[in-house]
Amino acid sequence: MTRRQIPTTKRRHSKRYLTKRKPARATRRGGMLGPFRRWSLMAVWVLALVSTLCGLAYTAYLDHRVRDRFEGARWELPARVFARPLELYAGKALSPEALVEELKLLHYEAAQTEAVPGRYRQQGDTIALHTRGFPFWDAIEPARHVRIDFRADRVTGLFAVQSNAPLDLVRLEPVAIANIYPTHLEDRLIARLEDVPPLLVKALLVVEDADFYSHRGLDFGAVARAMLANLKAGQIVQGGSTLTQQLVKNLFLSSERSIWRKVNEALMAGLLEWHYSKDEILETYINEVYLGQDGARAIHGFALASQFYFKRRLSELEPEQIALLVGLVKGPSYYGPRQNPERAKARRDLVLSELEEQEILSAGAAAELRTRPLGVADKAPSGVTPFPAFLELVRHQLQDHYPEEALRSAGLVIFTSLDPLVQIEAERAVAGQLKELEASRGLPAGSLQTAVVVTAVETGEVLALVGGRDPRLEGYNRALDAKRPIGSLVKPVIYLTALSRPREYSLATLLDDQPLSIRTSDDKTWSPQNYDRKYHGRVTLRDSLVASYNVSTARLGLAVGIDEVIATAQRLGAPRDLPHYPSLLLGAVEMTPMEVGQIYQSLAASGYRTPLIAIREVMGPDGEPLTRYPLKLTQAADPRAVYLLNAALYEVTRQGTARALQSRLPAHLKVAGKTGSTDDLRDSWFAGFSGEHLAVVWIGHDDNKSIGLTGSNGALLVWADIMRDLPTRPLNLNTPDDMEWLLIDTQNGLLAADYCAHAQWMPFIKGTAPTASAPCVRSNPVQSAGDWFRGLLN
Amino acid sequence: MPGPHLVRGIAAAGLFLICLHGCVAPPKTDTPAPPPPPVPTAQEQSEAPQPSAAPVVALIKKAQGERREGRLEQAAASVERALRIDPYDSKLWNLLAAIRLQQGNAAQAEAMASKSNSLARNDRRLQRENWLIIAQARRQRGDEDGAREAEQRARTDDGAT
Numbered sequence: 001m002t003r004r005q006i007p008t009t010k011r012r013h014s015k016r017y018l019t020k021r022k023p024a025r026a027t028r029r030g031g032m033l034g035p036f037r038r039w040s041l042m043a044v045w046v047l048a049l050v051s052t053l054c055g056l057a058y059t060a061y062l063d064h065r066v067r068d069r070f071e072g073a074r075w076e077l078p079a080r081v082f083a084r085p086l087e088l089y090a091g092k093a094l095s096p097e098a099l100v101e102e103l104k105l106l107h108y109e110a111a112q113t114e115a116v117p118g119r120y121r122q123q124g125d126t127i128a129l130h131t132r133g134f135p136f137w138d139a140i141e142p143a144r145h146v147r148i149d150f151r152a153d154r155v156t157g158l159f160a161v162q163s164n165a166p167l168d169l170v171r172l173e174p175v176a177i178a179n180i181y182p183t184h185l186e187d188r189l190i191a192r193l194e195d196v197p198p199l200l201v202k203a204l205l206v207v208e209d210a211d212f213y214s215h216r217g218l219d220f221g222a223v224a225r226a227m228l229a230n231l232k233a234g235q236i237v238q239g240g241s242t243l244t245q246q247l248v249k250n251l252f253l254s255s256e257r258s259i260w261r262k263v264n265e266a267l268m269a270g271l272l273e274w275h276y277s278k279d280e281i282l283e284t285y286i287n288e289v290y291l292g293q294d295g296a297r298a299i300h301g302f303a304l305a306s307q308f309y310f311k312r313r314l315s316e317l318e319p320e321q322i323a324l325l326v327g328l329v330k331g332p333s334y335y336g337p338r339q340n341p342e343r344a345k346a347r348r349d350l351v352l353s354e355l356e357e358q359e360i361l362s363a364g365a366a367a368e369l370r371t372r373p374l375g376v377a378d379k380a381p382s383g384v385t386p387f388p389a390f391l392e393l394v395r396h397q398l399q400d401h402y403p404e405e406a407l408r409s410a411g412l413v414i415f416t417s418l419d420p421l422v423q424i425e426a427e428r429a430v431a432g433q434l435k436e437l438e439a440s441r442g443l444p445a446g447s448l449q450t451a452v453v454v455t456a457v458e459t460g461e462v463l464a465l466v467g468g469r470d471p472r473l474e475g476y477n478r479a480l481d482a483k484r485p486i487g488s489l490v491k492p493v494i495y496l497t498a499l500s501r502p503r504e505y506s507l508a509t510l511l512d513d514q515p516l517s518i519r520t521s522d523d524k525t526w527s528p529q530n531y532d533r534k535y536h537g538r539v540t541l542r543d544s545l546v547a548s549y550n551v552s553t554a555r556l557g558l559a560v561g562i563d564e565v566i567a568t569a570q571r572l573g574a575p576r577d578l579p580h581y582p583s584l585l586l587g588a589v590e591m592t593p594m595e596v597g598q599i600y601q602s603l604a605a606s607g608y609r610t611p612l613i614a615i616r617e618v619m620g621p622d623g624e625p626l627t628r629y630p631l632k633l634t635q636a637a638d639p640r641a642v643y644l645l646n647a648a649l650y651e652v653t654r655q656g657t658a659r660a661l662q663s664r665l666p667a668h669l670k671v672a673g674k675t676g677s678t679d680d681l682r683d684s685w686f687a688g689f690s691g692e693h694l695a696v697v698w699i700g701h702d703d704n705k706s707i708g709l710t711g712s713n714g715a716l717l718v719w720a721d722i723m724r725d726l727p728t729r730p731l732n733l734n735t736p737d738d739m740e741w742l743l744i745d746t747q748n749g750l751l752a753a754d755y756c757a758h759a760q761w762m763p764f765i766k767g768t769a770p771t772a773s774a775p776c777v778r779s780n781p782v783q784s785a786g787d788w789f790r791g792l793l794n
Numbered sequence: 795m796p797g798p799h800l801v802r803g804i805a806a807a808g809l810f811l812i813c814l815h816g817c818v819a820p821p822k823t824d825t826p827a828p829p830p831p832p833v834p835t836a837q838e839q840s841e842a843p844q845p846s847a848a849p850v851v852a853l854i855k856k857a858q859g860e861r862r863e864g865r866l867e868q869a870a871a872s873v874e875r876a877l878r879i880d881p882y883d884s885k886l887w888n889l890l891a892a893i894r895l896q897q898g899n900a901a902q903a904e905a906m907a908s909k910s911n912s913l914a915r916n917d918r919r920l921q922r923e924n925w926l927i928i929a930q931a932r933r934q935r936g937d938e939d940g941a942r943e944a945e946q947r948a949r950t951d952d953g954a955t
Contacts (some may be wrong), residue, residue, distance in 0.1 A: 089849035138871050168852035250823070458881030459874070556893060608909055617871070628867060631874050633905035639912050692881075732882060734913055 003113050066176030066271045076182040077411025080173035083418040085777050089169045093727035095153040098421050105175045117143050118316045124644035125150045134173035137625050141171045163371050168542040172660050175420050180407045185296045189303035193283040202360050203326040217244040217269035244269040247285045292332045297383040298743035301564035311377045322370040323351040337376045388474035390418050393614045401627050411621030417461035426452045426464040427471045429721035449702050451478035453597040454695045458609030479593045485682045487587035488548045489676035494557045496547050497568040499641040502768040507542040508749040513552035526582050528554040542648045546656035550586050557585035571610050571636040573598035597696045604689035607637035638735045640765045647763050657712050663722035670731040673712030682706050684714030691732035738766040745774030753777045846883050850876045856902035865895050891927045900931040922948045
């Protein structure tokens with residue numbers, strides 16, 4: 001009898017359970033004569049009646065428990081958090097290497113043939129792959145077999161392999177980036193019975209409960225067989241519990257072995273079978289069963305176990321992998337393939353033999369499968385998120401709609417905007433540059449701290465977030481929580497305030513960069529200094545920003561009004577609590593990198609503010625849409641003023657404090673940005689954008705000591721490394737109507753000609769440019785004559 | 795009073811002088827100015843309205859289908875998906891504006907239409923549509939004057955925001 005060969009996990013029947021049935025029969029004696037006996041008999045009847053009623057009431061109570069558990073949510077399910085899905089289409093900037101990196105995050109396997117989901121094959125500039133499909137918020141993306149052609153780090157073609165027809169758009173499944181677990185740390189993925197491979201069901205029934213589809217929850221034949229087997233063996237080698245009993249035990253009962261528990265188990269198994277179909281019970285069992293342990297996290301259900309051991313979906317499992325999982329039911333720790341590979345293999349092979357015996361597998365097939373290695377992935381996919389900083393942002397933004405308890409237990413599916421490829425790039429840049437900076441500046445290794453925020457310029461989606469130099473470390477999230485003085489990063493806000501008054505200010509307006517001393521409200525003297533400790537006389541508004549002069553900027557800020565500057569900042573998205581001091585004009589105002597990111601987002605998007613957001617949609621456990629986080633726009637500034645400002649911020653990266661970017665970025669990659677440094681060089685900032693990405697980088701010490709780095713020789717280097725390696729498009733300053741470009745003499749802010757020594761092209765809102773010409777122009781009589789005739793024509 | 799012929803004659807002479815000036819201009823100094831405009835822009839590269847990219851067209855179709863079925867939020871999600879692919883496609887912002895207007899979200903409708911206009915510099919037809927959306931959005935919010943002004947711009951304006 002093969003049953004004996006396969007010890008199972010079934011609850012071993014305690015002797016108490018088997019023997020204590022007898023007393024029940026003994027009570028049936030009675031019905032004797034005599035008054036005492038008669039009274040006794042009455043008492044017995046009353047007792048029997050009362051106990052029957054109690055029994056009925058108790059059964060009703062159990063019935064309520066069983067149904068209560070089955071009708072609603074059966075488990076507390078962790079929330080699953082996903083990255084953005086990678087969209088594939090012809091024309092997308094994406095290298096084959098980047099796609100392979102994404103596929104590895106999705107646990108795709110490189111293979112000779114990619115005919116089944118979860119496999120890919122790369123041949124030079126072509127990658128063929130079979131997607132797995134995914135139920136998204138808006139639609140179910142089907143599994144597809146596609147071919148992708150690349151040239152020069154761009155997708156040039158996307159085809160369905162079978163028909164060779166071009167495809168417009170294919171969405172890969174999203175990378176799982178985190179789970180938010182119930183407090184009891186049970187982790188579980190729910191599979192529907194129709195998605196479970198038939199072989200798994202057959203194997204499970206053969207090994208654990210062959211008569212599942214015919215019994216009523218209890219299988220007395222199995223109990224008898226088990227008893228016989230146990231007697232023969234002289235020890236407990238077999239249990240007689242059905243799957244239903246095992247399920248009842250797992251769902252409702254403690255693990256203690258007592259007659260009372262056994263009675264409950266039998267009663268509830270019967271009730272379960274009475275109320276629910278076999279398939280429902282089987283599906284629940286498949287999702288409930290405990291199959292492994294990952295530290296404190298308990299692995300429940302075959303679907304999760306499949307990922308935990310093989311990094312595959314259930315449908316992708318090989319027969320021998322199915323056999324291993326089914327074998328594990330008996331003892332996930334004892335037969336654990338990572339801890340005890342020999343035991344696991346013996347157990348797996350035993351299951352395969354049983355399948356052969358039952359003619360579910362042919363002899364030849366079973367023999368071949370027994371020769372295969374276990375195929376277990378070396379490392380279990382971690383239950384701990386690799387991106388804790390980003391996850392914290394997600395939780396923060398979910399707070400408004402979902403209490404913590406719902407996150408931990410409601411099985412929510414959360415789609416975020418994280419782009420793992422951008423995130424990994426940002427982490428690489430941070431790791432490389434911080435090490436280099438410490439080495440070249442003689443700073444102790446590991447002393448610098450950092451934070452990075454990367455967003456999509458027009459949609460405001462947060463693509464990457466680095467909260468510290470060790471991005472895996474959960475804890476102090478500098479991107480969200482480190483409020484630091486922002487230094488010169490505040491300047492664009494002052495200039496935008498001025499440029500929003502085109503009748504008063506243009507890029508050519510001359511500012512005064514000579515000593516300034518003012519008395520503040522607390523009766524102190526405030527005398528801003530330039531970084532180079534010099535004064536630069538009269539400078540154009542543009543040059544003052546490009547060179548980041550402090551004195552002329554402070555004067556400009558005082559002229560437009562500190563309150564006005566604060567109002568502009570808040571329209572752009574700055575936090576509410578900005579201090580009304582003159583020193584605010586030089587950046588003595590503390591913000592987090594995220595807050596800075598919000599302000600620069602509005603600038604990068606031509607004056608349209610969109611809240612920085614990390615979540616796209618939230619779905620319920622059955623795929624029902626719950627919440628969407630739509631794109632929201634607010635016009636925060638006049639796009640024409642922002643255009644003027646951004647033209648100057650572009651010059652910052654060409655000739656100004658960020659000109660080091662010229663040698664660090666490819667020539668075609670135009671960007672705009674601003675450096676920021678603070679007193680005693682405690683903080684090094686850079687905030688800037690291309691036509692597609694915005695990034696804010698901060699470097700400093702947690703204890704606020706000097707790091708000896710300015711924005712341009714610290715944060716800028718990290719920023720440049722990130723931008724250089726991203727597939728990003730160059731700056732796209734979308735020119736509003738009624739703008740004109742004119743040559744200006746920077747010495748006096750007047751119209752120049754291209755032969756003038758200090759001529760610069762500058763954009764103007766039409767009608768706001770200076771009308772007088774610079775002396776260098778007037779000195780040319782031919783030009784003057786030309787001007788005269790032009791005036792006549794107009 | 796000089797006749798028109800005389801004016802034209804003087805103008806011609808002026809043009810000749812300007813040309814002459816170009817020929818005899820002094821040698822350039824050691825800080826040559828960059829050619830205008832030194833800032834890269836989308837419009838300068840292509841003056842005509844650009845057709846949407848294939849994946850964007852597919853998503854616009856999807857969104858329009860969803861909109862017809864009254865699944866407006868679904869349609870908005872499809873447009874946003876397209877915007878992630880090409881945020882500089884003015885037609886997408888216009889479609890999103892129209893959907894938001896249909897949902898009664900006047901503030902977002904106006905902001906999106908205005909954004910669309912800022913990107914649609916060479917597409918008069920789209921600008922007109924955007925101004926009409928702005929007009930309706932303003933009317934929904936009870937801003938009758940603003941609505942009329944927007945309608946006026948839809949009729950006459952070159953679409954500048």
